[in-house]
Each structure stands twice: as C-alpha cells, then as structure tokens.
Amino acid sequence: MSDGPDAIPAGDLPLSAQAPGKCIVFGEHAVVHGGPELLFAIDLATQVIVRRAPRSSLNGDPEAAGEHPYFRALLRQAWAGPADLEVRAISRIPRGAGLGSSAALCAALSCAVSARGGGVPRADLAQRSFEVEKAAQGVGSPGDTSAAVAGGFLTVNAARTGLALWEVHDGAARWEVRRLPDPGWVWVVAHSGVPRSTGDAVRAVGSRLRAADGPALLAEFRRVAEEGIDAVEAGDRAAVGRLMRRNHELLREVGVSHPRLEELLRAAEPLSEGAKLTGAGAGGSIVALPRPGSETELVRRLARAGALPFVVRPATAGASLVAPP
Ligand code: PMV
Secondary structure, three states: OOOOOOOEOOOOOOOEEEEEEEEEEOOHHHHHHOOEEEEEEEEEEEEEEEEEEEOEEEEEHHHHHHHHHHHHHHHHHHHHHHEEEEEEEEEEEOOOOOOOHHHHHHHHHHHHHHOOOEEHHHHHHHHHHHHHHHHHHHOOOOOHHHHHOOOOOOEEOOOOOOOOEEEEEOOOEEEEEEOOOOOOEEEEEOOOOOOHHHHHHHHHHHHHOOOOOOOHHHHHHHHHHHHHHHHHHHHOOOHHHHHHHHHHHHHHHHOOOOHHHHHHHHHHHHEEEEEEEOOOOOOOOEEEOOOOOOHHHHHHHHHHOEEEEEOOOEOOOOOEEEOOO
C-alpha cells in the first residue's frame, strides 16, 4: 500500500527507524485551535529498533507495553498489527522539554510498524503518528508529528504560501501542512530543566481561550504567526525577532510562561534578534534567533543562567527507516 517516491517502503522485522524532534518558532497552542504555526525539524533524533518477540516490551520492560502512554497507544492502533514487538528506543532529544521527543518517538515507531505492515505513503504516516500521539496525550495538534515525519521547515494552517504536503484530520478538525524553504539560519534552544505536561498546558490554554477576550487573543496569535511566516520567507531576521518577542507576550498572557523561562529570555535578550518559549511552555525550553556570530556566546550565557543550551539547525530528513541492527 506504499506508493510515491517518498513513501515508507515495506520491510520485515527487525526494523529500525528514526525521526527528528522539532522547534516551534510561531503559533504553538493557537495551532490546536486552528491558528497558523511555523516550526522546523531539529537535528536531534529518536531511533527505535523493533523486533518480533513472544511478549511486547519497551527497553527491556514488558510492563511498559501496557503502561508507557505512547507505546500502549501504538499497540492499540488497528494498523499496528500483532502486538508482539520488542522495542528499543534511543533518543538525543531531551524529554519533556518542548522539543518534540514524544512526537519523534510516535513517528519513529509508526514508521517501523507501518513498514512491517507493507509500507505507507508519507501523508498517511503523518496521520498515523498524530493518532498515536493524540491517543496518548488526549489533546493537541498534528504540528509536532508532521515535523517528525516531514523534516525541514513547515507551516500548519497557513495556506498562503509554501508547498502543500498533506492534511491531517481529527474528526471535523483539519490541519493543512505545507513546506517552506529553510532560511538557513542557526537557532539556539535552551532547556530550563523545569518539567511540565503538554496535555495539562494545552488544556489550561484551552480554558483561558474560552474567556471573553479569547477570540481577540487568538486573532492576535494568528496575525503574529502570519507576519512571522512572511518575515521568514523574506529573510528579515529583525522582523522575525520582533514577532518572536510578541508571540512570547501572548503566550505569557495565556499563562504558559514560567519564572525560569523569563530569566532565560532576559539572559538571551542582548545577543538575540528575538526569543520566546517554544512548545507547550509552563517549563520546558526557549528558542532564540542569535545575532550573527553570537551563537557561542549566547550558549555560554544561557549555560551560566542554569539552562541546558544547544545550537540547533533544521534537519532536512523526516522519519525514515535506517539499516537494521
Ligand atoms: O511541548 P511540546 O513539544 O509537547 O509541544 C506542544 C505544542 C502545542 O502547540 C502546545 C501542542 C500541540 O500539539 O500543537
């Protein structure tokens, strides 16, 4: 059932697959409510190795097949086939950091399992990976899983520009995913180390947006993301930085900043065009667009401020099979 040059081919177990994490530049949270988003796959990945086994297990733990939310959600999908999978997962993406570690795991697992099932067009892999993540998290948008499946620079719900890749649906809700050219910039991400739950943050923002000023806030999220996408396409770093700062103000307004994130943003300010929280917030990470040549100094400043900072570059490759072990 795989077709097209970019499909995931059929394969026999054992299989290994990998998928990248992601960094959201504009529009997190609003995207769950239909707003536009801009994000890119990062050059940190999760790899899974999947073997047939008498009893399912994750990293040697048979209980995890029933308890780990994402693995359990995968095994419940009709397309996943028999639940006789021994899975090893290795990730370079910090967990719970807003950098898409769960989306990368869902995409890598769905990729390997779909190959075992006869292969799958990439658009269907994006749908499947989202269904696994959504079943585990209960809420959310397909932005993160689409970045893990597609790689590169993507927009969601921004039909004005870019190359259409696919639509992901969830009941009546639909998200259109498009590819943009990578502007070729280097970004700095810093993990605060403050743990948080994506599901809780998404639900809290959902309630906040039901307040009387919710529609006006969503309209402002939309304006900022649309202008941000235009600024990235125009290569206008100063405008991108200004709009990142405005996007962060909106995220603070809907309650998902954190005192540690505010400290890190203050530390980043002198060396950045702009910076903001990235991902669900309430902890997790910030992303900064460093002034040219100040990447290393920015990383040092953020480390001195107590964060785990690293330079990230967009990853061109999305989810893919890798040579089996
Ligand atoms: O923090 P993360 O990596 O789980 O990203 C969440 C992004 C949200 O927009 C807040 C939710 C979503 O599913 O789009």
